[in-house]
Amino acid sequence: MxxxxxxxxxxxIIHELMMQMLRQHxxxxxxxLYTELWLKAGVAQEDVSIAARxxxxxxxxxxxxxxxxxxxxxxxxxxxxESNPQNPFERYADxxxxxxxxxxxxxxxxxxxxxRMQNFELVLHPVD
Numbered sequence: 001m002x003x004x005x006x007x008x009x010x011x012x013i014i015h016e017l018m019m020q021m022l023r024q025h026x027x028x029x030x031x032x033l034y035t036e037l038w039l040k041a042g043v044a045q046e047d048v049s050i051a052a053r054x055x056x057x058x059x060x061x062x063x064x065x066x067x068x069x070x071x072x073x074x075x076x077x078x079x080x081x082e083s084n085p086q087n088p089f090e091r092y093a094d095x096x097x098x099x100x101x102x103x104x105x106x107x108x109x110x111x112x113x114x115x116r117m118q119n120f121e122l123v124l125h126p127v128d
Contacts, residue, residue: 001097001098001099001100001106002096002097002098002100002106002109002110002113003096003097004095004096004097004098004110004113004124004125005094005095005096005124005125006094006096006117006122006123006124006125007122007123007124007125008123009068009093009094009122010056010057010058010064010068010094011055011056012055012056012121012122012123013039013055013056013057013067013068013071014055014120014121015036015039015040015054015055017071017120018035018039018057018067018070018071019032019035019036019039021070021071021073021074022035022070025070035063038057038061038063039053039057039067040052040053041053043058065093068093068094069093071120072091072093072094075116075117075119075120075122076091076096076113076116076117077091079116080098080113083112084098084109084112086101087099087100087105087109096113098113110124
């Protein structure tokens with residue numbers, strides 16, 4: 001079994017990739033506009049200044065879980081369904097459990113998963 005967590009996932013979401021993924025599901029201009037505005041909304045700092053957000057989405061934000069699912073569907077779900085259908089999995093946002101048949105199977109799949117996540121500029125937390 002692989003128990004994986006994506007390191008700093010909500011801070012790493014690439015805005016342009018997110019928008020490309022969303023465009024595959026809708027052409028509604030207002031949905032695309034408000035999503036882009038949400039993603040690019042600044043972050044209030046302790047000194048009351050606003051820092052520009054160039055990637056990521058607020059963890060715990062109202063729509064962040066939906067963004068996580070949109071982002072990880074092609075990044076993980078479609079990939080594992082197509083390349084490793086013999087490995088059932090559970091995923092909630094950035095937490096993933098993949099069932100494997102052996103330790104060797106898990107080690108090989110973990111390496112493939114790490115490489116796959118790099119394609120989306122994501123990194124798995126180190127395994128203890």
